[in-house]
Amino acid sequence: MSVAALRQVEVDYPRGRALGPFDLAIGDGELVALVGPSGCGKSTALRLLAGLEAPTRGEASRLQGRGETSVVFQAATLAPWMSAAANVALPLELAGVARAEARRRAAGALARVGLAGAEQARPAQLSGGMAMRVSLARALVTAPRLLLLDEPFAALDEITRRALADDVLALWHETKPAIVFVTHNVEEAVYMASRVVVMSKGPGVTVHEEAVAGALPRPAGFRTTPGFRKSVETVSAALARGMGAPA
Amino acid sequence: MRRAFELLAPWLLLAALLGLWEAACRGLAIPPYLLPPPSAVGAAIASGWPSLIVSTWNTLKMALLALAVASVLAQALALAISLSPTAERAVRPLAVILQVTPVIAIAPLVIIWAGADNPARAIVVLAAIVAFFPIFSGAVTGLKAADPDLSRLFRLYGATRLQTLARLRLPSAIPYLLEGHKVAAGLSVIGAVVAEFVAGSGAAQGLAWRILEAGNRLQTARMFAALVVLGLMAALLHVAIDRAEKAALAWWRGR
Structure with missing residues (x-):
């Protein structure tokens, strides 16, 4: 298929x-x-x-389903004004998932890419590799x-x-x-x-x-x-x- | 030692220039109505202090009020036209024409519309016109400045126009808005002073009026006194806005 x-x-x-x-x-x-x-x-x-x-x-x-396709670009493409968790939760929140639930799943996605504990960090505080992992977590959070x-x-x-x-x-x-x-x-x-x-x-x-x-x-x-x-x-x-x- | 000298350098230069000025006035016996010595200017500031403070407050009040009016209008209009490229194309040429028309030339009209007995209203309107454009241009540019890949992600995730505006375009515009307000704050002081020259002042006399009044009486030292206070006020406003901008930017960038 x-x-x-x-x-x-x-x-x-x-x-x-x-x-x-x-x-x-x-x-x-x-x-x-x-x-x-x-x-x-x-x-x-x-x-x-x-x-x-x-x-x-x-x-x-x-x-065609929402969140079934995810993209990660060459640059991490994170919103600098948002925390790592908020960036990862974004696709869910845009789809109408309640904020608390979205943040909980975002924390889970961050943990999967090895960034547990970095939820509140802003993109500017992350290294290039870590920022890329946040980007990856954002792509994974919708279970594409x-x-x-x-x-x-x-x-x-x-x-x-x-x-x-x-x-x-x-x-x-x-x-x-x-x-x-x-x-x-x-x-x-x-x-x-x-x-x-x-x-x-x-x-x-x-x-x-x-x-x-x-x-x-x-x-x-x-x-x-x-x-x-x-x-x-x-x-x-x-x-x-x-x-x-x-x- | 060297560091102390670096820090003191601007003050030393100022002191040297003032000393030179004082010496030249005395040595060359320049008439004080042409160029008063710094000591006379200092005396004028000291004796005119109560009225200078009131006038400074009046000018600052006008400038800040104009800045606030310009800020609300410029951002609202920028937001409105950002929703449609056609609207932006329609508004741009008009905005440019209004911007390049010298505000002094518009002043007589504004004075008529504001009512001859209402110069304060005319001053705020004129200063707001000057302060409008940096905020407007900044907002229009900023609302288009979102990272193209981030915009693609918003599309991919099916964001509505309102979500894209609230969560992507507005936050992306913040650095541009801050810069626009910084420039506008400086211009609003210039606008308030120039407008008071043209429109005059009612009950609330600003620093421009102090300068004109002293000039008409050939009290040149008092003109300098008002100028010095005006310069200090503008510098302090600049520093305050600059600090606020840096702090806001640091918060926005997350460091």
Whole structure:
């Protein structure tokens, strides 16, 4: 069963075509990574899946229920005037959940991302990694069936990035939402996804789809296994092809 | 030692300039109606203190009243036009024309409308016109300044227009509103003084009237006295608003 699908979508902006024709179907509970060079339309594809943008041509179908789709952007995108708990409770409060109940569930979501006790902190008092976790908690608080991550770790250092990648996989394991995440880091894509979709330079089309073998969440040392290395090499080669590099 | 000198530097400069001024007046025998020495200005402040205080209060009252009127009107109008892009396009050119028209040129009209026996009303209206625009522009800009990704999230979560306004656009506008009010506070004092020059004053005479009155009598030291008090008042108002802005911003940013 698919939770969101793009069929032959094309997106035109005033300066030219940004994406497509592009196809992508996301299965229930699937972990999909979108990789591609800058400006290939990865983020556009994600906004189509979220329903934040409509395709110029083609068809985009998605979950219609409130809070069934959540997005995490490259920046934490927290409201600076609100506490961490208020930021996380926001999607619930906007949907009409009573304030006390929303705050209680927000505290639970913060605890799930390892930020119990940080409820009253303001975004400015948090480190980049912590702010990203608050953003993740806000995305999880509605118990979404589809979680869209737009280069969520791009602004973080390598150690924080890896820790968050493992945390996202652990969170995925708990409730199994479908996750689509955009990155231009090939190793991160292969590590986190069971399917890696490689896009060409803009306007992006699919150059290659790589099925990554191995258990999710990843066992320790997964990055050194031959399977991991092979997938990274295949995806890197496809990425180079998609950028127009000579074979 | 060096730090003490840094702190004292502005005062030392002031003292030096005043000393130079005093010496020049005495040494060159400048007639006091042309340029009174600082000592005479000091004496004028000391002797005119009771009336200066009353006038300062009157000017400050007018300026603050104008600021309050401008604040309410500017924010209400900005909010109204922010609800529709068409309304904003319609209002902008008119607002710009009104803004670039010198307030002095509007003054005679306002005086007629306020009634000749009601100069205080005319002063508040004129000062409010000057103070209106920084708040209005700040509010219009601020209401559009929400983080685009945060706006997308509000859309994704199905927020109504009212929710988006109350929980995203208004809070996002706060830094712009604070900046607008800071600029407007300075302008409202200028507006109140200029308006009093043009509209005159009724029973409540402000500092502008003190300056004009002393000027008409060639009591130049008293003109300087009123000017000094006016400068001090404006500086104190500026410091107060600046402190309030910084505190509010710190609260808004959460640090």
